[in-house]
Amino acid sequence: MEEGDALQRLGPDEIDSSCMKGDLAMEVDGQPAREGAATAEDWRRVLAKVVPAVVVLRTTATRAFDTETAGASYATGFVVDKVRGIILTNRHVVAPGPVVAEAMFVNREEVPVYPVYRDPVSL
Structure with a gap:
């Protein structure tokens, strides 16, 4: 099973498209995030849920x-x-x-x- 498949099971409302690319990361020490990487706000939203x-x-x-x-x-x-x-x-x-x-x-x-x-x- 590919990583995207596991994320698909969560449903479209539970995880946004920026996390669907299989590359989860967040900014550290003000470093610019890579394109498609999860932001600090993405992490806050997920943590608030789990x-x-x-x-x-x-x-x-x-x-x-x-x-x-x-x-x-x-x-x-x-x-x-x-x-x-x-x-x-x-x-x-x-x-x-x-x-x-x-x-x-x-x-x-x-x-x-x-x-x-x-x-x-x-x-």
Whole structure:
């Protein structure tokens, strides 16, 4: 799949044509931007859209289970389905045993989260 194909899935309203050329860059130290490169405003617009979907996950494995020890950790994830409340994170974040976990959004709202699936094979 070409890079432009992945950007196409976002739809025309979510990303402007300057980002569709597959060359994402921004100005640094006042250097002039290359033609077709993303500007600082492009980055601000994209970040304003995606940052609210990013969460900090606080997990506590309440007891040792399988090869994992009990303990607490912090990680990140992002909302992939707002309606169903599904957050995607890395496999190692969700312990194989019982966990107590919360997600904190950028506005400091905290919600309890529960594991739905943990891939038993992938690292």
